[in-house]
Amino acid sequence: MPMVASGLIALLKRPHRKLASVLAVGSLGFSLFLSVIAFGHVLSGWAHGAMVREIVSFPWIHVGAGSVDLGWVLDPLAAVMLVMVSFVGLLIFIYSVGYMAHDENFTRFFCFLSLFAGAMLGVVISNSLLLLFMCWEIVGLTSYLLIGFWYQKPAAAAAAKKAFVTTRVGDVFFFLGIVWLFSSTGTLLLYNHGIGSLEGLALANLLTQHAGLGLSAAGAIALLIFAGAVGKSGQIPLHVWLPDAMEGPTPVSALIHAATMVAAGVFLVARVYPLMSIGAPAGGTTAALTVVTWVGAATAVFAALIAIAQNDIKRILAYSTVSQLGYMMAGLGVGGVAVGMFHLITHAFFKALLFLGAGSVIHGCHEEQDIRRMGGLRSDMPLTFLTYAIGMLALCGFPIFFSGFWSKDGILEAAQHSAAIKGPFYLLVFGALLTAFYMMRQVCYVFLGYWRGHQTAHESPKVMTTPLVILAFFAMALGLIGTPAWPWFHAFLDGRAAAISFHSLIEPSFLLVMATSTLVVFFGLGFGWRLYGNKSPKPEEPDALEKSVPWLWAPLRDRLYVDEFYGVTVIAFYAWWARVADWIDRRVWGGIVALVASLFAFWAQLNRLLDINWVDGGFDKTCEEISEGGGLLASLQSGRVQSYLRILAVAVVALALVLYWSSRP
Amino acid sequence: MTTPLAGYLLVAALLFAIGLGGALVRRNAILVLIGIELMLNAANLNLIAFWRFGPHPEALTGMMFAIFSIAVAAAEAAVGLGLVIAIYRHTNTAELDKIDRMKG
Numbered sequence: 001m002p003m004v005a006s007g008l009i010a011l012l013k014r015p016h017r018k019l020a021s022v023l024a025v026g027s028l029g030f031s032l033f034l035s036v037i038a039f040g041h042v043l044s045g046w047a048h049g050a051m052v053r054e055i056v057s058f059p060w061i062h063v064g065a066g067s068v069d070l071g072w073v074l075d076p077l078a079a080v081m082l083v084m085v086s087f088v089g090l091l092i093f094i095y096s097v098g099y100m101a102h103d104e105n106f107t108r109f110f111c112f113l114s115l116f117a118g119a120m121l122g123v124v125i126s127n128s129l130l131l132l133f134m135c136w137e138i139v140g141l142t143s144y145l146l147i148g149f150w151y152q153k154p155a156a157a158a159a160a161k162k163a164f165v166t167t168r169v170g171d172v173f174f175f176l177g178i179v180w181l182f183s184s185t186g187t188l189l190l191y192n193h194g195i196g197s198l199e200g201l202a203l204a205n206l207l208t209q210h211a212g213l214g215l216s217a218a219g220a221i222a223l224l225i226f227a228g229a230v231g232k233s234g235q236i237p238l239h240v241w242l243p244d245a246m247e248g249p250t251p252v253s254a255l256i257h258a259a260t261m262v263a264a265g266v267f268l269v270a271r272v273y274p275l276m277s278i279g280a281p282a283g284g285t286t287a288a289l290t291v292v293t294w295v296g297a298a299t300a301v302f303a304a305l306i307a308i309a310q311n312d313i314k315r316i317l318a319y320s321t322v323s324q325l326g327y328m329m330a331g332l333g334v335g336g337v338a339v340g341m342f343h344l345i346t347h348a349f350f351k352a353l354l355f356l357g358a359g360s361v362i363h364g365c366h367e368e369q370d371i372r373r374m375g376g377l378r379s380d381m382p383l384t385f386l387t388y389a390i391g392m393l394a395l396c397g398f399p400i401f402f403s404g405f406w407s408k409d410g411i412l413e414a415a416q417h418s419a420a421i422k423g424p425f426y427l428l429v430f431g432a433l434l435t436a437f438y439m440m441r442q443v444c445y446v447f448l449g450y451w452r453g454h455q456t457a458h459e460s461p462k463v464m465t466t467p468l469v470i471l472a473f474f475a476m477a478l479g480l481i482g483t484p485a486w487p488w489f490h491a492f493l494d495g496r497a498a499a500i501s502f503h504s505l506i507e508p509s510f511l512l513v514m515a516t517s518t519l520v521v522f523f524g525l526g527f528g529w530r531l532y533g534n535k536s537p538k539p540e541e542p543d544a545l546e547k548s549v550p551w552l553w554a555p556l557r558d559r560l561y562v563d564e565f566y567g568v569t570v571i572a573f574y575a576w577w578a579r580v581a582d583w584i585d586r587r588v589w590g591g592i593v594a595l596v597a598s599l600f601a602f603w604a605q606l607n608r609l610l611d612i613n614w615v616d617g618g619f620d621k622t623c624e625e626i627s628e629g630g631g632l633l634a635s636l637q638s639g640r641v642q643s644y645l646r647i648l649a650v651a652v653v654a655l656a657l658v659l660y661w662s663s664r665p
Numbered sequence: 666m667t668t669p670l671a672g673y674l675l676v677a678a679l680l681f682a683i684g685l686g687g688a689l690v691r692r693n694a695i696l697v698l699i700g701i702e703l704m705l706n707a708a709n710l711n712l713i714a715f716w717r718f719g720p721h722p723e724a725l726t727g728m729m730f731a732i733f734s735i736a737v738a739a740a741e742a743a744v745g746l747g748l749v750i751a752i753y754r755h756t757n758t759a760e761l762d763k764i765d766r767m768k769g
Contacts, residue, residue, distance in 0.1 A: 638765060641697075646689055649689060
């Protein structure tokens, strides 16, 4: 498995366009094949009633008596993510072959893309937090490279920098958490036959240590690691980079900012879930999980609010991603690994579908991204419209047939059951309402009404629409493996057997949640339809919502001023601090450096004088002598064969005479 | 009465000297080649003579040696003449004094 990841990357430094794409697609296809095998392996182990957890570890660095170990792990969580990442990734790769066909840096693009996929697979299967962190950072790096792929555009370059720096803030905390974990448990392996840092012994040990503020060491470390996930998954307050990251090519947006990279943060929380949940009272929750839940729920609503008032097709999707990631986090917080991961998987499919659909729209509308300048694409791009509509309904959580419904309901139900805190439940329901509303608004703007752009739109090529169709199929079908009637997915992750029982479908509590969410979804869709359906406003006209509640619209359009807030606080402080550091650098350290430099310069002058007058003189003389000697010898080599022969003959005669005379007694 | 060894050697030495003289003073490459052939044959004569007057005249070693040498000389002459023709074609002359550049 790790070989696939690394081989994938190493192979891809070729300057041939075709070869690059074939290699990228082929290698990812191969890792999909291996992932499916691994998945099948875990599945068969599970069918026998055993929880499969295979570990391969090896020491990396020896430090004193101990060592830092790295390793890989294969368990249901990793297997599910492996298949998801490589499958969605593969579809996106195929799609990019069409999307990037006219780009001159086609090869570079696929090189980065494969590096990204390899690192992502590494994150999924690593059994050591350190290794996970390394792959995590490679993922961050490639995301930087891919967002800034069109680095000629200043906006793209700035967005890349912003993404890199913002996620770095979270990563610093993550790394602190890793170091703390290492110092208190002495190992970074997650699972190691009972002595890994996520297994009973180490967890019990961590629980007894106190870190202040009423937290155990386990809780504090969990929070630090969660901070890393906040950065990567675009949760409040580090969500600002994700919408800007839409400056990259659309397949990148789909791959990184929908399906895989942002999911890495959620995956990380799921991975260290034992650390998060240790010490919870029966039926209760821990401080770490409470924080996760609240941050997730707040993000879900916050981002959904902003998404309402955006006009860039990809930006809406980006905020929707942030919002859905909030759902996943909240799901992890209230319902455990399975609930959050289920939404992660379904979301990966339908959000990749939406992004690729948006890419197809942008492609078809000649690089137009403003939804106010689209419209009526339903008839121009029927296939894109159909698949996009499926993705949109899945995202809204349209009942019964779409995967988003089941996964979102799982979260809502878990939130409702959660004994300790009720607030997140209401937040999440409100978020669902907003989601349905803003998606309806977007679809009305883009696909309904009449065309408001300049050039006519056209449908995208087959290589782009085929992945759309496949993704659309999964966006619908995937929900069926996680319905309450047949909780196959949850059982698989927990290592239990899955029983089919339609009774759970009509349990009153579940019915209530289902009814609520259905109602909310229909209300959101209906409200959106009423405001935007078939209206086709002119691009210059103010938005329907803007007309009715302008005081609400303005802050939403300006993204609730988070960027501006950071601008006047954190960034201003850094700028001031940078100026101070610059002054110190120039005046204090610069002076010392200049002094040392002038000393050395003086010494060098001295050396130079010695060199020229003394060393060089002798050397030059030697060279002259050698050159003269060479000239002398060269005159012997006239090129006349007979003169050589003559010299030879004279020499032989002389030799004969010498021999003759010397042999005489 | 047979001729003594010294007689053969004297003839061979004479032949060698003639060949050497020819190779050194002639200007034409072909004549130089002929001089070289003469020197070679002087050596062959020496081989035969030393064999005939050596300790084992009944073994055919010397004869074999000479025949072998003659065969090689024939090959060498062919190669030499080929070279001369190639040089002539290239420079339009067979005068050795004028062919004093190592490269074309």
